[in-house]
Amino acid sequence: MSVAPPLLAVEGLTKSYGGIHAVRGVSFSLRAGEILALIGPNGAGKSTCFDMLNGQNKPDSGHVRLLGEEITGRKPREVWRLGVGRTFQITATFATMSVRENVQVALISHGKQLFNLFGSAPKFDRGEAGRLLELVGMGGYADRPCGELAYGDLKRLELAVALANQPKLLLMDEPTAGMAPRERVDLMRLTAQIAREKSIGVLFTEHDMDVVFEHADRIIVLNRGALIAEGSPAEVRGNPQVQAVYLGEGLVYDARHREGASA
Amino acid sequence: MAFYVAQFLTGLASAASLFLVASGLSIIFGVTRIVNFAHGAFYMIGAYIAFTLTERLSGAFGFWGGIVLAALAVAMIGIIVEMVLLRRIYHAPELFQLLATFGLTLMVEDLVVLIWGPDDLVGRRAPGFKGAIDFFGQNIPSYDLFLIVLGPVVLGILWLLFQRTRWGVLVRAATQDRDMVAALGVNQKWLFTSVFAVGVFLAALGGALQIPRDAVHHAMDLRIIVEVFVVVVIGGLGSIVGAFVAAVLVSELNAFGILIFPKISIILVFLVMAVVLIVRPWGLFGRPEAAARKTPGLTVNPWRPLTPNERLAALAALVIAATLPLFAGNYALTVGSEIAIFVIFAVSLHFLMSVGGLASFGHAAYFGLGAYGIAFLAKMAGLPMIVCLLLGPLLGCLGAAVFGFFAVQLSGVYFAMLTLAFAQIVWSIAFQWVDVTGGDNGILGLWPSSWAASPPHFYWLALGVAALVTIALRAMVFSPFGYALRATRDSTLRSEAIGIDAKRIRWTAFVIAGTTAGIGGALFAYLKGSVFPDNLGISLSVDALVMVLLGGVETVSGAVIGAIVYKALNIWLISQTDLSKLVLGGFIMLIVVVFPKGIVGMLEMLAQRRKKASPPASPLLAKPIESAE
Amino acid sequence: MKLKVEGLNSHYGPAHILFDIGFEVGEGEVVALLGRNGAGKSTTFRSIVGLVAQRTGRIMFEGKDVSVRPTHEIVREGLGYVPEERRIFTDLTVEENLEVGRQPKRPNAPHWTREKLFALFPNLGEMKNRSGGRMSGGEQQMLTIARTLMGNPSLVLLDEPSEGLSPKIVEQMVDAILTMKKEGVSIVVSEQNLHFARLISDRAYIIERGRICFGGTMAELDARPDIRDAHLSL
Structure with missing residues (x-):
């Protein structure tokens, strides 16, 4: 009797740079449709960990498996083809193209038409591009030059692009960094809704505890490269070790999320 | 065996000048982010002025004084170039900067011929280093030995300058983030000018020191700049140590390449460069380039295919x-x-x-x-x-x-x-x-x-x-x-x-x-x-x-x-003047400084302006442009 | 009056970003500039220190008009600037980063030595020879503030000091800012995190779409939830 493998299984992930252990034996797993937050102090190894999941960075040892298939050390573009979408901390979009064209490029790649020299790209999968933009609430912006978008809209465009290959897993590195509080909530609400509808697993890093406690199903905490806690938002919030290394006294995020606060 | 040692020493001696020029290029690039194509031209002017000065000034003092004076004089020219030309294009795309300095090179090539004539000039031998040393039957010019020592000495001086002085710290800081250096109270303009002067001084010194070894001629700029580009690609742009190691490597490859492929010795250098690029794409001592600076004013109008009317117009033009x-x-x-x-x-x-x-x-x-x-x-x-x-x-x-x-x-x-x-x-x-x-x-x-x-x-x-x-x-x-x-x-x-x-x-x-x-x-x-x-x-x-x-x-x-x-x-133009390089070089600089969008770019901009007489000011624009700087 | 900004207008190319921005900072005060992303907070700071080329308006610093002076001269008058995204020199060591910021002592501003800064930010003292690129985000944020303090400023513009930092580091940042204030440094801090701003500021201005739309004490702001919700979209 074998149990179906989890969507994402990370096992003993380790990486060091010049004698410093950035990530030490990190293991966790993620189910389809689950929203998992990765938090921890600056320099705890979150970004390194994240980059190793989609091949941006190669681990020294350890395994990353997607639905049981080993993807450790594969190139980002190969990992993407297996169904892992990603957004970046600092948005990475094609600035000289229109919003729709940004999505079309991803669809072209998904359709393996990258080396098609004489087709018409402006007409390529226009309908699907439109649907994806509608999905993230950017339908009205399709013809706008991407370089003119406000920051929050760029983040939503990134989400649409990440969804273009019907991913099974979404990796979001500080998805709401640099956004206003209202925009943060909107974006995460949208992400959660899409993830649940399409049964996509989401792993995100974040410093805004309001966002984390509100939207994550589960939280894992990284400190000095190692996992120190894992659990529901309430469990993590109440964990004294997490409070000591990361959460502090809770002065700088919403009172509703402070431990023991009655709100 | 002795022959190979002699050949090796010749290679080392050639490396000295190459290193001086390459390190100058690297230093200038580090701070200004400009790949100074005109570096070869400064090298050449250094050689020409040194030739003239060492001919006029007599004695050992005259010779060495002439070499240093020539380098200083060219550094002065460099300062003028920096203040008049480069200050206008620091924020232009890299390509434009390369082209502007190339335009300068073209002008210098014609000017040098105007001043010194088209013939090769053979300079004086260096006083005190006129002879050769016998090494198991091989003659090694003592001037070569002088150059072999000079290279590491210059490397050491540069290292001290960059690691141990406040100027060096500021330069290294500016290499990374120029605006931030200004925001900490440092006068950027002065810093840039001084860096450019140092880099040009090194190039001109490299040229001046060549006169006892090689004839001075008006094509030496392109020859050296290509070698220097190879050196910095191998060594890593921005690294002075890399420039030194790669200069030695390239010079030795040239020295021995002649023995292996006498006709096409350059093949050997190419092969080594290819290997380095595959193993370490950023050069032996280089680091991956920071994300390329976005071009301010980069087109925000997405490209579109021609409309039917425009197609008709293009067809009509073709028929005509x-x-x-x-x-x-x-x-x-x-x-x-x-x-x-x-x-x-x-x-x-x-x-x-x-x-x-x-x-x-x-x-x-x-x-x-x-x-x-x-x-x-x-x-x-x-x-x-x-x-x-x-x-x-x-x-x-x-x-x-x-x-x-x-x-x-x-x-x-x-x-x-x-x-x-x-x-x-x-x-x-x-x-x-x-x-x-x-x-x-x-x-x-x-x-x-x-x-x-x-x-x-x-x-x-x-x-x-x-x-x-x-x-x-x-x-x-x-x-x-x-x-x-x-x-x-x-x-x-x-x-x-x-x-x-x-x-x-x-x-x-x-x-x-x-x-x-x-x-x-x-x-x-x-x-x-x-x-x-x-x-x-x-x-x-x-x-x-x-x-x-x-x-x-x-x-x-x-x-x-x-x-x-x-x-x-x-x-x-070619039918009208003999100084076509001079005119062309000036023309290139003019386009880059005054006319960077080009003819069609200008027309599109005018058309756009007419379409929407006053573009709505959108504060939302602030973010992307800000981060693009 | 430490700093008085009047009728500041800024453009990037064809885009008009700031519209008649005006605000004041008193001696020894901590003033928050609140607003959402893209509202013009960073542009306001960059305009004050002369990093935006197209700007008009009057900027009076300690009674002197600095509105048309180049960046390095403004900074040398004692107006320090800490940019967003930290921008430390990653190739330089902690010591060298501080050296870049060093300026002579100023009569009317607190004098900061390396020792004093290492006391303020103990982490930095433990890694004097570490290169900036090998520091964590929190340590980098401390270094960027320390580096600006090396110039002995009498006023500091702090651009989003809490962005991207863990809650605990943000709390340390609160302490550091309050210490700076106690030493006599006037501070303007741009923020989106109202919790953080409330812990450090005496007064606040709200900026929205390039215009100042509120100015008052923190208590006055708390008394106007309508304004807060409309412009900060909490």
């Missing part, structure tokens, strides 16, 4: 052009054919440069290879013209496939330097391998078949091919491949994250552009009836760059307009 033989004479038709050929050349570079963001500084290599392809097929294999025209460009394709593979490992200024070095290697082979290429004498007697021999027929042929090529490349801009290529240009990070193999896409674009340039070269060979090494020389590569820029690098159709205007001007 086709009627030229009805009223123009043979000379005008020959000029017309040449312009059509250069349209092909320009659109091929445009595809690589504007669509792919890969500014090749050696695109003429593939144009020239196409021309040589014709020469080999027609002269040696005796094939008919139509077959040659179909097969000849394949040599350009092959060259682009080989060199492109290495070039696309890099981007930005590294890409520019590398393509230039490759082109120069191809040129050297064409020049040195006399048995096959005829060397400087070229290959003559390539005449079109009778069906294309008359000027009107040849003109129609060239025009037709130019139209086809332009249409095909334009279609590719709006093909899925074209989108993928633009995607890799806009963000490599994002394109890799959506499954695009950026290097393969770029390589394909490189091969397409190289093959297309080869088609132009093939027609050019038939137009001129001959092929010469100049057909793949640097100046032709720069012609292509200027055509694209003049038309407007951010536009889709700029290259066509740019080629027509530039080539017509160029042909007219």
Whole structure:
């Protein structure tokens, strides 16, 4: 009797740079449709960990498996083809193209038409591009030059692009960094809704505890490269070790999320 | 054995000058982010002024004083150049900066001939180092020993300067973030000027120190700059230690390469460079380039295919052009054919440069290879013209496939330097391998078949091919491949994250552009009836760059307009003056400083302005532009 | 009055970003500039220190008009600037980063030595020879503030000091800012995190679409939830 493998299984992930252990034996797993937050102090190894999941960075040892298939050390573009979408901390979009064209490029790649020299790209999968933009609430912006978008809209465009290959897993590195509080909530609400509808697993890093406690199903905490806690938002919030290394006294995020606060 | 040691020491001695020039280039690049193409020109002026001063001043003091004075004088010239020219283009795209300093180089080449004449000048021997030391029967000039010691000494002084002085700390800080240095109360302008002066001083010193070893001549700038580019690509741009190690390596490879491949010694350097690029793309001591600076004012209007009306207008223009033989004479038709050929050349570079963001500084290599392809097929294999025209460009394709593979490992200024070095290697082979290429004498007697021999027929042929090529490349801009290529240009990070193999896409674009340039070269060979090494020389590569820029690098159709205007001007200019480099160099600097959007770019801007008289000010714009700086 | 900004207008190319921005900072005060992303907070700071080329308006610093002076001269008058995204020199060591910021002592401003800064930010003292690139985000944020303090400013513009930092580091940042205030440094801090701003500021201005739309004490702001919700979209 074998149990179906989890969507994402990370096992003993380790990486060091010049004698410093950035990530030490990190293991966790993620189910389809689950929203998992990765938090921890600056320099705890979150970004390194994240980059190793989609091949941006190669681990020294350890395994990353997607639905049981080993993807450790594969190139980002190969990992993407297996169904892992990603957004970046600092948005990475094609600035000289229109919003729709940004999505079309991803669809072209998904359709393996990258080396098609004489087709018409402006007409390529226009309908699907439109649907994806509608999905993230950017339908009205399709013809706008991407370089003119406000920051929050760029983040939503990134989400649409990440969804273009019907991913099974979404990796979001500080998805709401640099956004206003209202925009943060909107974006995460949208992400959660899409993830649940399409049964996509989401792993995100974040410093805004309001966002984390509100939207994550589960939280894992990284400190000095190692996992120190894992659990529901309430469990993590109440964990004294997490409070000591990361959460502090809770002065700088919403009172509703402070431990023991009655709100 | 002793012979090899002597050869080794000769190599080390040659490394000294190379190191001085390369370290100067690296230092200037580090802070200003400008790859100073004119560095070779400063090296050359250093040698010329040192020649004059050491001839006038007598005695040992006169000689050494003359060398140092020459370097100081050139550093002064450098300061003026920095204040007058470079300060205006610090915020321009890298490509424009390279071109502006190239324009300066062209001007210097003509000025040097005006002042010192076209002949080689042989300088004085260095007092105190006139003799040679006997080493097991091999003569080693004592001046070489002096140079061998000098290199490490300069390296040590530079290291102390950068690690142990406040100036050095500020320079290293500015290398990373210039605005931040200013925001901490440091006068940037002064810092930049001083860095440029130091870099130019080193280049000029390198040139001045060469006079006891080599004759001074007016082509030494290009020779050294290509070697320096090879050195910094191998050593890593921005690293002084890397410049030193690579200068020694390249000089030794040259010294021993002559023994192994006497005819084409440059092959050895190329092979080593290729290996380094594969193992360490950023050079032995370099670090990955920071994300390329976004160009302020980068086009925010997404490109679109022509509307039906615009298509009609383009067709009408083509029909009008086709009627030229009805009223123009043979000379005008020959000029017309040449312009059509250069349209092909320009659109091929445009595809690589504007669509792919890969500014090749050696695109003429593939144009020239196409021309040589014709020469080999027609002269040696005796094939008919139509077959040659179909097969000849394949040599350009092959060259682009080989060199492109290495070039696309890099981007930005590294890409520019590398393509230039490759082109120069191809040129050297064409020049040195006399048995096959005829060397400087070229290959003559390539005449079109009778069906294309008359000027009107040849003109129609060239025009037709130019139209086809332009249409095909334009279609590719709006093909899925074209989108993928633009995607890799806009963000490599994002394109890799959506499954695009950026290097393969770029390589394909490189091969397409190289093959297309080869088609132009093939027609050019038939137009001129001959092929010469100049057909793949640097100046032709720069012609292509200027055509694209003049038309407007951010536009889709700029290259066509740019080629027509530039080539017509160029042909007219050469018939009017002997100082064409001086005028051309000034013209290039003018475009870069005053007219950076090019002709079509200007027209589009005017059209836009008319469309919406007052663009709505959107505060939302603040973020993207701010982060783009 | 430490700093008085009047009628500040800024453009990037064709885009008009700031519209008649005006605000004041008193001696020894901590003033918050609140607003959402893209509202113009960073542009306001960059305009004050002369990093935006196209700007008009009057900027009076300690009674002197600095509105048309180049960046380095403004900074040398004692107006320190800490940019967003930290921008430390990653190739330089902690010591060298501080050296870049060093300026002579100023009569009317607190004098900061390396020792004093290492006392303020103990983490930095433990890694004097570490290169900036090998520091964590929190340590980098401390270094960027320390580096500006090396110039002995009498006023500091702090651009989003809490962005991207863990809650605990943000709390340390609160302490550091309050210490700076106690030493006599006037501070303007741009923020989106109202919790953080409330802990450090005496007064606040709200900026929205390039215009100042509120100015008052923190208590006055708390008394106007309508304004807060409309412009900060909490």
